[in-house]
Amino acid sequence: MIKFKVAVIQMQISTIKSQNLKKVKEMILRAMEEYSPQMVVLPEMFNCPYENKYFPLFAEEYPGETTNMLSNLAKELQIYIIGGSIPEKDGEQIYNTSFSFNPTGAMLGRHRKMHLFDINVEGGVSFRESDTLGAGGSITVIDTEYCKIGVAICYDMRFPELMRLMALEGAEVIILPAAFNMTTGPAHWHELIKVRALDNQVYFVAASPARDLEASYHAYGHSKIVNPWGDTVVAADEKEGIICGEIDLEFVDKIRQQLPLLKHRRIDRYELKKK
Numbered sequence: 001m002i003k004f005k006v007a008v009i010q011m012q013i014s015t016i017k018s019q020n021l022k023k024v025k026e027m028i029l030r031a032m033e034e035y036s037p038q039m040v041v042l043p044e045m046f047n048c049p050y051e052n053k054y055f056p057l058f059a060e061e062y063p064g065e066t067t068n069m070l071s072n073l074a075k076e077l078q079i080y081i082i083g084g085s086i087p088e089k090d091g092e093q094i095y096n097t098s099f100s101f102n103p104t105g106a107m108l109g110r111h112r113k114m115h116l117f118d119i120n121v122e123g124g125v126s127f128r129e130s131d132t133l134g135a136g137g138s139i140t141v142i143d144t145e146y147c148k149i150g151v152a153i154c155y156d157m158r159f160p161e162l163m164r165l166m167a168l169e170g171a172e173v174i175i176l177p178a179a180f181n182m183t184t185g186p187a188h189w190h191e192l193i194k195v196r197a198l199d200n201q202v203y204f205v206a207a208s209p210a211r212d213l214e215a216s217y218h219a220y221g222h223s224k225i226v227n228p229w230g231d232t233v234v235a236a237d238e239k240e241g242i243i244c245g246e247i248d249l250e251f252v253d254k255i256r257q258q259l260p261l262l263k264h265r266r267i268d269r270y271e272l273k274k275k
């Protein structure tokens with residue numbers, strides 16, 4: 001199949017996990033009613049506030065309450081769900097992990113955020129994910145009936161090598177559950193999404209939580225889908241809501257044929273290696 005629809009759920013996250021799960025289910029059902037998408041994408045830490053003190057409290061092992069719910073919904077609705085991310089407990093370690101499910105409810109991929117968001121911007125945002133989280137070590141490209149899809153989380157987007165490796169592994173779409181903030185969001189969000197879509201000639205799908213000024217971390221919002229030519233397919237503002245856009249794989253082929261960037265790399269002169 002050449003075209004498919006992707007819905008992005010931009011939800012407000014509360015400090016009560018059961019409320020987050022109830023809301024995400026309601027919003028997925030609403031997305032189905034309004035748009036009949038083949039794939040639904042959730043934001044980073046959709047079941048837990050983006051704050052270090054909550055990660056250990058909300059963490060769950062796989063399979064667990066949240067992943068079971070996503071797997072059941074994927075099967076019931078016969079859709080792909082790219083499950084944003086959740087705090088995942090594995091032994092003593094907690095990861096920021098994105099679980100993806102196919103329309104039979106089977107787990108398709110588990111991406112653990114590779115680059116931890118440890119930053120301190122003067123007069124702006126300061127965060128240290130490594131206070132509570134461990135870093136993942138694998139690049140995630142999932143196989144769907146439509147195409148290969150790269151999955152990464154938020155800060156991972158700032159590392160062009162990772163994005164390029166996903167494209168080299170065959171990804172025609174990159175999906176990024178994310179939670180930029182009010183310092184880095186206005187400064188970099190739109191530019192990074194556009195540049196990653198352009199330099200890898202992919203559809204780039206970025207899913208953010210809605211902005212909540214009552215929370216300690218103010219997410220930027222502005223979930224969006226950008227095509228391989230750098231045009232915005234669909235975009236949200238900062239409020240809670242659902243957006244949906246079409247992925248056209250013929251358009252990916254067309255752009256890659258007309259402007260063959262991936263073929264023009266001078267791999268006789270430089271090389272990008274996966275370890």
Ligand SMILES: NC(=O)CC(=O)C(=O)O
Nearest residue numbers: 117154155179180181184
């Ligand atoms: N929250 C993140 O992981 C990343 C982010 O906000 C940024 O890179 O800016």
